[in-house]
Amino acid sequence: MAEPRILLMDTASLYFRAFYGLPSSLTDASGQPVNAVRGLLDFIAKFVTDYRPTHLVCCWDNDWRPRWRVELLPSYKTHRVAEATTTVVGAGGQGAESGVAEESPDELTPQVPAILDVLAALGIAVVGRDGYEADDVIGTLATTAARDGFAVDVVTGDRDLFQLVDDQQGIRVLYVARGVARHERVDDAWVRAKYSVSPQAYADLAVLRGDTSDGIPGVAGIGEKTAAQLLARHGTLDQVLAAASTPDGGVTAGVRAKLGAAIDYLAVAPDVVRVVRDLDLGVGWDDLRLPAGPVEPERFAELTERWSLGGSAERITRALG
Numbered sequence: 001m002a003e004p005r006i007l008l009m010d011t012a013s014l015y016f017r018a019f020y021g022l023p024s025s026l027t028d029a030s031g032q033p034v035n036a037v038r039g040l041l042d043f044i045a046k047f048v049t050d051y052r053p054t055h056l057v058c059c060w061d062n063d064w065r066p067r068w069r070v071e072l073l074p075s076y077k078t079h080r081v082a083e084a085t086t087t088v089v090g091a092g093g094q095g096a097e098s099g100v101a102e103e104s105p106d107e108l109t110p111q112v113p114a115i116l117d118v119l120a121a122l123g124i125a126v127v128g129r130d131g132y133e134a135d136d137v138i139g140t141l142a143t144t145a146a147r148d149g150f151a152v153d154v155v156t157g158d159r160d161l162f163q164l165v166d167d168q169q170g171i172r173v174l175y176v177a178r179g180v181a182r183h184e185r186v187d188d189a190w191v192r193a194k195y196s197v198s199p200q201a202y203a204d205l206a207v208l209r210g211d212t213s214d215g216i217p218g219v220a221g222i223g224e225k226t227a228a229q230l231l232a233r234h235g236t237l238d239q240v241l242a243a244a245s246t247p248d249g250g251v252t253a254g255v256r257a258k259l260g261a262a263i264d265y266l267a268v269a270p271d272v273v274r275v276v277r278d279l280d281l282g283v284g285w286d287d288l289r290l291p292a293g294p295v296e297p298e299r300f301a302e303l304t305e306r307w308s309l310g311g312s313a314e315r316i317t318r319a320l321g
């Protein structure tokens with residue numbers, strides 16, 4: 001019997017990539033762009049064809065900027081906020097009124113409900129959890145699936161998820177930052193070669209170094225190289241701070257001063273950066289099996305015509321079959 005393998009798709013990361021990577025001239029009959037819809041279907045078809053998973057989940061941002069993370073670190077994703085009252089579509093297709101929304105191009109916004117409709121007709125599982133990001137859904141499913149004997153592939157363009165990589169547990173990241181066709185298979189050795197730390201230390205590296213794309217400021221004056229050296233020498237962030245608390249702990253006076261100046265930030269940032277791994281998602285493995293074809297073929301045919309999905313619909317159907 002084939003080893004169970006699950007593909008966890010960082011859905012927003014992928015449909016944003018599709019939107020910006022494919023021409024807006026890909027439209028339906030009314031002229032509405034469908035490049036994000038078609039691109040996401042093509043991405044899924046490629047990864048299903050290449051990796052033959054038994055299970056697949058499109059993980060969803062029910063909350064792209066959770067309040068609890070913002071309360072810990074107010075700068076979290078601040079630069080991505082669009083001040084407006086808008087309808088935010090959750091994994092179940094339900095709208096939730098919010099005072100802020102993630103900045104999203106006007107031509108992309110109407111494609112998101114279409115993506116949900118198409119995935120539902122295909123029978124591809126969409127899983128989110130209110131108050132949490134897709135990263136937390138991915139972290140939970142990856143951890144649970146590995147424990148239950150699955151090989152786990154996380155498809156994303158977000159390096160935050162390198163913290164999940166674990167050769168012993170069979171978890172790797174299929175990293176699409178250079179493009180889906182040129183995606184990289186990120187394992188323990190890849191992370192060590194790139195960042196000089198283990199995947200288990202990657203979240204601590206991100207805390208120290210910071211990440212401007214997520215509004216994580218990092219410790220002023222400590223860059224990636226110094227952060228990696230501190231973690232290589234002392235182990236974890238907690239151990240770095242313990243060593244820095246005494247003059248003979250092996251941390252220079254300059255670095256001790258920088259860490260001391262950032263102590264309030266360092267008290268909260270790890271909980272912001274680390275993905276949650278123990279959510280109750282209310283789904284079982286049978287709910288996440290990859291279908292052998294559209295579970296609602298008539299509905300999928302209707303949506304294919306409505307959104308002019310053309311070859312993308314053919315490729316995803318062929319991949320599932």
